[in-house]
Amino acid sequence: MTKKSPQSPLGAPSRRAFLAASAALSASLFLPKGLKAQDFPTAAVNTTGLAVTDTDVTVGILHSVTGTMAISETGSVQAEKLAIDQINKMGGVLGRQIKFVQEDGASDWPTFAEKARKLLVDDKVASVMGCWTSASRKAVLPVFEQYNGMLYYPTFYEGLEQSPNVIYTGQEATQQIISGIDWVTQNKGAKTFYLLGSDYIWPRTSNKIARKHIEKLGLEVVGEEYYPLGHTTFNSVINKIKLKKPDVIYAIVVGGSNVAFYKQLKAAGIDMTKEKPLLLTISVTEDEIRGIGGENIDGAYACMKYFQSLDNPNNLDFVKSFKDMYGQDMVIGDVTQAAYLGPWLWKAAVEKAGSFDIDKIKAASPGIELATAPEGYVKVHENHHLWSKTRVGHAQPDGQYKVVFETADLVEPNPFPEGYQ
């Protein structure tokens, strides 16, 4: 960003060089603020009638803040508001302050569709940060494609989708699964797996990819089972697990069922800290642990792209700002961080395109890099998913994960994996 200032022969910076350097420094510091609204006349940056004025731009936030999903989605709402607040303090987007209209999806997929239509048609928002479950995304997708809106979707999900109107800031299934399974086989000598999940598309597709990968490695899946969302009695499957003695329980249990599952595992005498069997999950973030209780999941492994405990300057800043805004006892899970990326990626796309027009943002999005992401560096792929690292965390009794592994390179998103379908 800043060029190395020329040095005088004596080693001390000359006055001139100092001035030049400080000018460069201040220019670079205030570069974002340099984007003044008057340099980007509304008529030029908004040719399709979005809610953009000379002073501000309106975006939508569409999550469930009531109903069964509220516990998961609240973190996303908070992260998105935090990002918007920070962007506004830096001078906004193309010199315009971001305002938001928040709508409640109420954990009900048709309501999501109704509210998405309202945001796009009535409010004419310039983009929407929202949705959490695949079902809600599937419900709004036709709406976004019909009215040409832009959705920033934060959750890790099953893949098999690639819409020009969506930026997927979470991982698609292969990004979350393959490295994790490789890690347990290489480092823990795992040979047999028991796959378990809630009964809907994400766990099923994820387990399908997991099974293909396990079988490719020449290892064995000894059981695979699904339970309805909200299911709370896992005794029979726990007995089967005890009988089959797999090396790894691969668990994709979602939502409230998690509380029952981990408590019953513990009650049945399966001590995860002994790693016999080892438990690997892709569905339990720090948010879920708050409900499960750290002592009940102590010793489990989770494969995600982000953990609150990540030790890098971006993340330390992010965790601090988040806690300052919402309270010191807040925890931040993988999806919350991915939601935080949404407004930033949108801002970067708008600035790269020099326009709020959806079509120009679509075209500008691939290749956008975000070096300030709490998870580290991320980059938008051609397919509108993010390049990101995969990490394995080890659950601690205090409800945090200790990072025990991360991939050396960014993992390429591949929503339509060949050979895994």
Add this chain to the structure above:
Amino acid sequence: MSDFPAMAPGRETGFLNRTEMLGAAALALVIFVLLPLALDPFRLNLFGKYLTYAFVAVGLVLCWGAGGILSLGQGVFFGLGGYALAMFLKLEASTPEATAIQSTPGIPDFMDWNQITALPGWWQPFHSLGFTIFAVVAVPVIFAFIIGTAMFRRRVGGVYFSIITQAIAAILTILIIGQQGYTGGVNGITDLRTLKGWDIRTDEAKTALYFFNGALLFACLALAQFVRRSKLGRILIAMRDREDRVRFSGYDVASFKIFVFCLGAAFAAIGGAMFTLQVGFMSPSFVGIVPSIEMVIFCAVGGRNSILGAVWGTLLVNWAKTTFSEGFPELWQFGMGALFIAVVLVFPDGLAGLWKSHVEPLFGRLKPRTSAPQPAE
């Protein structure tokens, strides 16, 4: 427009009395004139969606208000009707060209995600629109007939009947979610685009569907009113109040109950199909216990003895739901709760009861005093 008054002269015995006539005219005025003039296509489409629930509420007035059969599982019929049409629309949207990205092109996307490689046999007939329209009504009615026969013949009634209908709603939801390769699971059947090549997502289509929906609703209202006015309707009310006496008078009580339950199911199914058309997808969240009970609430808010009240109740509750939730995304459910408490405590007969007790006396007082040719209003 298929207005009530136009049909009324056919029955000189008084198909509608004066207040009912006024009520029907007012409703027609609101649905066919005021709302379309006042609202943009998006809001109009929302009201179209609310009106699809009104079909269920009207069916409930017949079953519950008149027949005394409280079904807490009307979502089942709403869902079956909606799913039947959704299957047709999904097949139309899943052309081999549109689904070229899949491992098996030409089948609905959710089947492909679940490793199904051929369209199941029971989906095949839904390629035909004629069969689909038949199935929209027939499947729920046959299902209702089976449930009704099984229960009413055994004289299961009252609370037990309500509980069983609830269980059926729960079972069907679990079945749909569990068989996601064939039903779309939790996601439902989404991304419906065209009906025989006619794009149902455009504003024009939505407006046209709104009017069609309104006309259908009035047809159902007319049918419901016909049932209420007929001897059958009087037997239903007699059954509700003194079932044994009706039975001892020689009537086959079970048959009447089965009939009205099937009729309620048919109304709900038509509503479900219209819902699919206007909203563009169908999901198990309309089949379960919660939506089924919500539909009973619509009916209760409107007044369970009034078919027009049921429509008003549905519109009011849903409009309030949308408005509260847009205004107060995090608090709106308290507002809805307060509304329902108010219904039970303050006006147990619903809107229709309020109208009767508070508004109609005004007319009564007005008439003799003015005796002007201009009627009240």
